[in-house]
Amino acid sequence: MLTLISVLSRKQKSWIFLAVDLLLCPLALLFTFSVQTLPQSPFASFTALLPALPYVIAVTAGLSLWLGIPYVQLVAYERHAAGLTALVALATASAAALLDGVFGPGLPIGIYVVFGINYFLFMLSARAVLYRIVLAIYHRARPGCRVLIYGAGTTGTQLAQALKAHDEIDPVAFVDDNSSLQGMTLMGMPVFPPARIAEITSSREIKRVLLAMPSQSPPKQAQLTRRLQEMQLEVQVLPSFAQLIGEEALVDKLAPATPQSFLGRAARDVPLGAAGVSYQGRSVLVSGAGGSIGSELCRQVLACGPTRLVLYELSELALYTIHQELAGLGQDMGVEVVPVLGSVCDRRQMGMVLETHAVQVVLHAAAYKHVPLVETNPLPGLANNVLGAQALAQAADRAGVERFILISSDKAVRPASVMGASKRMAELVVQDLGSRSTGTVFATVRFGNVLGSSGSVVPLFQDQISRGGPVTVTDPNVKRYFMTIREAAHLVLQAGAEARGDEIFVLDMGEPVPILQLARQVIESAGYTVRDEDLPGGDIAIEITGLRPGEKLEEELTLSQELTTTRHAKIFCAREAGLSEIEVAAMLRALGQALNSNDEAAARQAITHWVEGYRQPEGDRRTS
Structure with missing residues (x-):
């Protein structure tokens, strides 16, 4: 049956609909006579009007075709088509009433009013029945x-x-x-x-x-x-x-909440000013150039007008992305932008790159920074963050680089994590070189969490919100210092210009921000409500998951909490005691032996011995 329906053309189906409508006309008339009180029998009255019936059917056919009713598909038959059908029924009843005076038995006009109503209902019912039949055939042949x-x-x-x-x-x-x-x-x-x-x-x-x-x-x-x-x-x-109407595209054009809106303080605008001269006309290398901080440093340095900008990056995709972004701009400004794929742990390559491109300023942003990942993979984290910093710093000293700036973290202060400890060890290495170098100025820049950077908490919260929640917070009392990527880049470049050697620069980042409060702000900034005891019908819940390995409730900016001012009101200098040359050598030797023997316990023992404030997690206090 479905095959038969499928092979019928649209025109053939239209003729079938018209034939059904015309067949229903005499049936509706006979039905009307049957339910009415007439002077003679219903069949006798119908027979008396029979000579007029061809003319009535002709009116019906002509008007139906003119209005296009047979061409309306069953699935599309709705209010408008029903109105046209009512018009045809009215015309048919009127024609029958007029012709009754010529051929018929002279029936009351009310009979033909009822006929028009019945004919309209017959046509509607026929289409409803046909639709159900066709639908049943389709469903039986093709189970939906x-x-x-x-x-x-x-x-x-x-x-x-x-x-x-x-x-x-x-x-x-x-x-x-x-x-x-x-x-x-x-x-x-x-x-x-x-x-x-x-x-x-x-x-x-x-x-x-x-x-x-x-x-x-x-x-x-x-x-x-x-x-x-x-x-x-x-x-x-x-x-x-x-x-559906396209209006929601306007919502897509609304600007999302900026990271600065979650800062909890006014952004520290530290314009480069004269500091930009320190990079103008120089050859500058940025390690980790494809990362969040590294890429922003590259943009800021390029704006200063260096002669050459060397993008040093381990990730091929990240290097390709930042090079594609800056290559055209560099060409317009007359700056040579050089992409270099490599690891900072490769001493031979580092020395060759520094000499080949006559690098004068090094901004070392390359590091493994995600606390839980480094905690799970301590040896690669230590190798990259400590030995990589040592390799690049020593290569810079040998090549006669003017300035070397290490980018560190507030997690380096009395660290609870391997990542924080690795950054502190890198600081000690750079401090030692800075105290002994006669040609290169070494300095460290230390700052807190960077809003909007890869792996930072705000993008994580926003991703969790997009998936319907919950938003996860490790502890209701955890707090962190925050800064924007722009602030971080400006601080690094200011430090590079102002450093005289052996400094640790920190930015005035205000009071630490409670992460629970930040989570609520991110949820509400997205236009949703927080589901809690006060509002059980809210959109997004906040779930407390517990501190992860290596995390602290609060971070610190300095070991001594004593800061000295600089020429810039929002930038401070922390002069902290480092290790002697012999102690740094012993620290690196112990760490190197642990890495060579793939001994995590020995590596953690080296950290415990040389990094102030670090304590091994209970499960990791093993002897080598």
Whole structure:
């Protein structure tokens, strides 16, 4: 049967619809005579009007074709087509009434009014029956995908109405949180509570759920989607009306909250001013050039007008990305931008690069910085962060580089993590070289968390929010110092210009920010509410997960807490006691032996011995 329907052309189907309508005309007339009180029998009255019937049918056919009613598809037959059908029925009844005076038995005009109504209902009913028959044929020949509609409101019912005409999707039931709708039947389908989803989908062989709740917030939709997917159901979300008409594109153009908005203080604007001269006309190398800090340093240095900017990076993708961004700008400014792929631990390559490109300033931003990763992989972290810094610093000293600036972290102060300890050891190495070098100025820049950098907490929170939450905070009392990427880059470049040797520069970063407070700010800045005891119906929950290995509740900026001022009001200098040359050599020797023997316990013991304030986690206090 489906084959027969499929081979019919659109024109052939139209002629079938017209034939059905014309056949219904005498049937409706006979039915009308049957239900009315007439002077003679219904059949006698029908026979008396029979000579006029061809003219009535001709009027019906002509008007139907002119209005295009036979060409309206069954699936598209709706209010407008029904109105045209009513017009045809009215014209047919009027023609019958007029011709009754010529051929017929002279029946009352009211008889033909009832005939017009009956004919209209006959045509509507015929199309409804035909539609159901065709739909049943399609469903039997091509079993559709059985779906459950989540949401029995206006959007859900409109969706169900649209899907009723679909030959491949079969809506089976509604699910809705509104208890007043549960138990009702809408669009011929029952409405169930969400608690029965598993039962319904199993008993009715449903594999797909359509979310018809466009007014629901994205986080709640994401949460619901995850729960349904855990039940092995495919989930599809109906777009909102704003998305359908294109209005929601305006939302996409709104600027997201900037990292500075979460800073909790005014940004420290430390303009380079005369400091830019220290990089103008010089050959500058930035290690870790593809990272968050490194790439911003490259942009700021390029703006100073160096003769050459060497991008030194271990990651091929990161190096390609930053080189693509800066190469054209460098060419326009007459600056040679040189991409170099390599590791700072490669002493031979480092020496060759510094000499080949006559590097005068080194900004060392390359490091493994993610605390949990380095805690899990301590030996690679120590090798890169400590021995890499030593290799580059010594190569810079041998090559006669004018300035070497190490980028460190507040986690280096009395560290609780291997990452923090590795940065402190790098600081000690640079301090030692700075105290002995006669040609190169060595200095360290120490700052806190950088908002918006890769792996930082704000992008993590935003990603968790986009997935519907929860937002995870390790401890309700944890606090961190924050700064923007722009602040960090300016601080490094100012230090590079102002350093006289052996300094540790820090930025006035205000008071540390509670991470719990920051999480709430990020959630609210995204337009959502925090789900907690005070607001159980909120959008996003905050989950406390516990401190990770190597994390502290609060960080510090200096060992002594004593800072001296510099020429810039927001930049301070911490002169902290370092290790002697012999002690630094002993520290590096112990660390090198641990790395060569792949002995994590020995590496941690070396850290414990040489890094002030570091204490091994209980599980790692092993003897080598």
